[in-house]
Amino acid sequence: MPDLDKLFQAIRTGKNKDAVALTKEAIDAKVPPGDVLGAMVRAMDDVGQRFQRNEAFVPEMLIAARAMKESMALLEPSLVAAGIKPLAKAVIGTVQGDLHDIGKNLVAMMWKGANFDVVDLGTNVTPQKFVDAAKQHQPQLVGLSALLTTTMPAIKTTVDALRSAGVSAVKIVIGGAPVTQAYADEVGADGYAPDAASAVEVARKLLPKAA
């Protein structure tokens, strides 16, 4: 019986080749795919929690996410066959005028690590593009990121566009260097995430079914 704790450790420490090999081993041994996925999600949660405690750094998050991504590619057909779906769908992007994507990418990775299906719209995303994506993909969650004070107003424009386009059931989470909880309250966002790891916690609170 493959040891899922080894898979947990491989993803947690970003050893992508080991993680892929251990995932293959688990699939071949007919370990329930939900259990394999659970080990992966726990590993990403661990990285996120250590990041929040200042015990992990950005490169660790990035390599752990890469290990999970490569392992998930292998596991995906087994999850589909077992009828196991992502816990939530999310659309994410950096708002119009802003090309910074480090924070946005980290959040997207951590959401994927929490077993969310993430549609990444990239950077410099117009409010209309967010609205179109929300209508097309029907997400439960939208993430908006801005690094600059000069582009932060585009968060409000995008929130307004999403609300007035009739996608008000979507929970909107915002973040970025100049963004605060007070600003999130002011623009009517549902949540504020000060960092990528918090974005997972905030999403789980907003979407109890994803917890």
Next chain:
Amino acid sequence: LLQFRTQQQTFDMGGVRIGGKPGVRPAVLIGTIFYHGQKILIDENRGEFRQDEAERLIREQEEYAEKTGNPCMFDVVGATPEAMRRNLEYMVRTTKAPLLIDGTTTDVRLAGLEYVAQAGVQNRVIYNSIQPEVADEELAAIHKAGVESALILTYYMQDFTGTGRVHCVKELLPRCQQAGVKKLMVDTCVLDLASYGQALSAMFDIKDELGLPVGGGVHNALAMWRGLKTKMGPHAKDPCMAAVVAATVAVGADFVLYGPVEDAKFVFPAAAMVDTALSQLAMERGDSPDDGHPRYRVG
């Protein structure tokens, strides 16, 4: 120590020579001006600032460059296209040092390119930066403006490791050449303390394999260090700033983007100290440090 398999390339960027063997040519030190939150700013969106204070900071960096022998450049930030044009216009008439066009968004950087083309100062500027996801349109704008110097930022999310950064440069080189960029410096992408280690490793590897001038925005290592102030206290930042610069020069960096230009007083002595030490290695290998090297000035 610090010997490379590949012949090292050197470039004249705006009158400053950059690259080569450690110990022969001192590290170029680049302070950032007009960054978000800088005290001299009055209205960062309109490019309004206290000119007397800006000039004082410019002169201070220039004086340290003169005193130590470490050449300097200015990384010129603009929050908006209007601000970038005004900031560059001011810098062009206030200093002779090379200027990096550091817009936070593409439209700001493009406004910088338009300004330098109109002003005919293409040879004084370095485009900051070309990243892996750069659009063809942006490269075409660099070409059209006639700017031949650029900084590659190895922000490579697909493989955020030391070796990934080397791969990133190799991927970008043909595109840069097609865009008429003939002189390149490579920023090995520091995001935080841990990635600073990867960046240092990549600096050596890129020099070893490609021979290009390398360095990094080391200030990010401190800016993202949450415990620096909360755990280490208010006095820890300045010595750490000097240390991070010294360590970067010690691994053979050709340039250091050290962050706020106000830190010149900590940064230049630290870099000159290490450059002087490295010059002895160069001499023992039969190379001669450049005229004006810190070795001949700091004693």
